[in-house]
Amino acid sequence: MNSILNVEKDTDKVISKFSSLLEHCDSCLTDLISEIETLQFDLSQSNAPNDVLPTTNSFSMLNHVIKKVQDVSSQLAKEHRDFHSTVSRVGKAIDKNFNSDYGAMENRLLWSDDESKTILNRVIIEHFMRKGMLDIVDSLVTDAGLEMLEEEKKPFTELNQILISLRKRDLKPALDWVEINREKLIQQNSSLEFKLHRLQFIEYLCKGVEKQSELIAFARTKLQPLVDRHAKEIQALMGSLLYLKTGLENSPYAYLLDILNWSEICDVFIRDSCCLMGMSVDSPLNIAFEAGTVAFPALLNIRQMMSQRRVASVWTAKDELPIVIDLDKKFQFHSIFACPILRQQASDVNPPMRLDCGHVISRDALTKMSNGSTKVKCPYCPVEQNPQIAKQIFF
Template identity: 50%
Template sequence: MERCACVERELDKVLQKFLCYGQHCERGLEELLGYVTRLREELGAAALQRTPLSATLSLVMSQCCKKIKDTVQNLASDHKDIHSSISRVGKAIDRNFDADLCGIVPAVVWESQEKQILVMAIIEHLYQQGMLGVAEELCQESTANVDVDFKRPFLELNSILEALRKQDLEPALSWAIFHRQQLAELNSSLEFRLHRLHFIRLLAGGPGKELEALSYARHFQPFAHLHQQEIQVMMGSLVYLRLGLKNSPYRHLLDDSHWTEICETFTRDACALLGLSVESPLSVSFAAGCVALPVLMNIKAVIEQRQCSGVWSHKDELPIEIELGMKCWYHSVFACPILRQQTTDSNPPIKLICGHVISRDALNKLINGGKLKCPYCPMEQNPADGKRLIF
């Protein structure tokens, strides 16, 4: 965490300098344009009069040229300062992060079957992010066999999202109406929010769109029992239509953030309807790896220092349990408190008579003389009395 904080501080410094540089550039360019405009006017006047430059005009021109030169030099100096800050970020990354991850990542990842899984995860991520051309190129170069049915939902979602980013509601509305029943089963408010946004666009058109907005308000009728208050707010805004919504208590309806929200709502509900995750498996794995790698590298260093080479086999287990936070909780899991391994179908969790739970492999290792003594309490019991738990 300290390493990340150090790099973050350097990035913050660069960001602040970029913001200042942008402001300086804007002011500098305005000054340059002003000087150039003034020079053009003076030279144009002199050219029309066909007279040589007066001493006053020559002085003005010299001053303008000097100011232009000083402004350019200041901008160049600021740019050099930013470049040095960016270099410090790179050095901070090199200083705080170990680039050698070969000891952390098992070689089995790059074998044919596992490599193909990784390639498919990258392809799915590219399709989900709308990078269709890159995904197609990767399919060809990796000879991955991607079915048309696999691509279709991503192509459809990305085309609708692209239209929403251009503030075109028609494709999303058609999709929502077609899937109305499935969206209702998910308790989705997507269709209402699309109609609401279309109604707001009509309001933004001014008094000339009043009748059209009133007519379109009939689309809200199926949603009245769930969104009564929001509908009332939109109807109330009609009172201020002739005065302009921008200067009314309803100006929040014109906020551009509504378009960002509708893109997020559509992505979430459409992915839920099609059985897709909102975040691609690759991005989730990457985020989990960012949390896990520093811990694993520290454990690896401890193992090497103490020469405990057999502690971590790299196959399907980690030497310790790593907490990734609630965001990465997708299903219930149980890690055996004895063997420190997550249970599987072949090694399920077993509940003992005393109520404690261990894995089947741990139970088999604890059997002594046909009897089992619970590792957490002194109760002796018959191993056959243990019952499998299903989460």
């Protein structure tokens, strides 16, 4: 982040210098043009039409203007050169603040086998499917030699079309989708259906008194069935009817007209439909990329330090990083266990083990403590027990 701010400072300098240069250049040229125009006019006035040689007076005027043009152009050229040095300072700031040598971080082995390549391609394809960029998906499937059934694409295509309609304030496709998936949506406690109907209600509300009977009929058929879960909100909608004549804009219900309701509905739809399909809201590729950008500088640093001190072998475990990197909460998807004895995070090779007494330590700690014996003392309670009884815990 600091690197970006450092470069930004120099870039800001370039931008402000450029605008002042532009301004100055413009005013200089305008002055020059008006001076030449005046000269042109003066010359045409002072010389009689048949005079071939200009008068001494015209000569001095001409010389004066020529000198001025030369002065101004050399001054502008100098300013332009100065500006160049400011621009090149940005390049130097980028070189200074960012590391361009990522070679050390590359792990070619990771993508060397066909299975990994296929998985990576599938993750990329899924990302584009979520974005609704189906033409890219098709090209990628062909290029990567993968097979993709229409069935796999269908839910993404459908959801994207609904989203496009929602952004155009067309609720119908979303409502149709809700109709088909109502049961599952209720199970996951979704308020999508209510929110869609509420927007529809507000749309009618905006049309004023002549839509009153439609509004009431709509409330009876669509809102009433939802009253169990959304009583308070439906009461508010009914209350807004009082202002149908005078307009909602100046009423306590003006918040119903907020256009943010429309962007909110898109978010709710994405969240609930992804949940229904058992998918995360963000694509795994996006999450991996974001987490990578946070972790990358720290990893790059440690990698460089390791190669300088010739301890590259420390970072050998495939699934483990040599340092703990604090990612934001949104990147944490499951619980982790750190062994209280070895002070290490549990992994596939060193999983957490639940002792007979209920305390949990890592398998390596248990092996070290028992040291082949059939009796081990729990470091916490300390009940003596058979280490064989300990059970592995899966998160």
